Amino acid sequence: xxxxxxxxxxxxxxxxxxxxxxxxxxxxxxxxxxxxxxxxxxxxxxxxxxxxxxxxxxxxxxxxxxxxxxxxxxxxxxxxxxxxxxxxxxxxxxxxxxxxxxxxxxxxxxxxxxxxxxxxxxxxxx
Numbered sequence: 001x002x003x004x005x006x007x008x009x010x011x012x013x014x015x016x017x018x019x020x021x022x023x024x025x026x027x028x029x030x031x032x033x034x035x036x037x038x039x040x041x042x043x044x045x046x047x048x049x050x051x052x053x054x055x056x057x058x059x060x061x062x063x064x065x066x067x068x069x070x071x072x073x074x075x076x077x078x079x080x081x082x083x084x085x086x087x088x089x090x091x092x093x094x095x096x097x098x099x100x101x102x103x104x105x106x107x108x109x110x111x112x113x114x115x116x117x118x119x120x121x122x123x124x125x126x
Contacts, residue, residue, distance in 0.1 A: 030112035055091040
């Protein structure tokens, strides 16, 4: 079984900055979803795999913002938790109804790309 936490921890050691790792994971998920949108991934199991990868990533992010040791301001934590909830629900709805998925993954792609860009901008400014 896929264990996102172990993969995240292993990559964090290799990649250095947690923000850069998060940005790279978001971009990887966005690329897989873009392949769904472009029609490169059309088999049901491939589409579901791309959606689940993204959903698991956001479940991990959503869980991390709720931890007491997370230094983010409460408002940002709440916004990220709400975003994670939206992404999980939207992904689940796409998984259960794979018809029209290619047209409906755009919002997930955009969110991932925008958050990744923000993480990279913050890191460069630091």
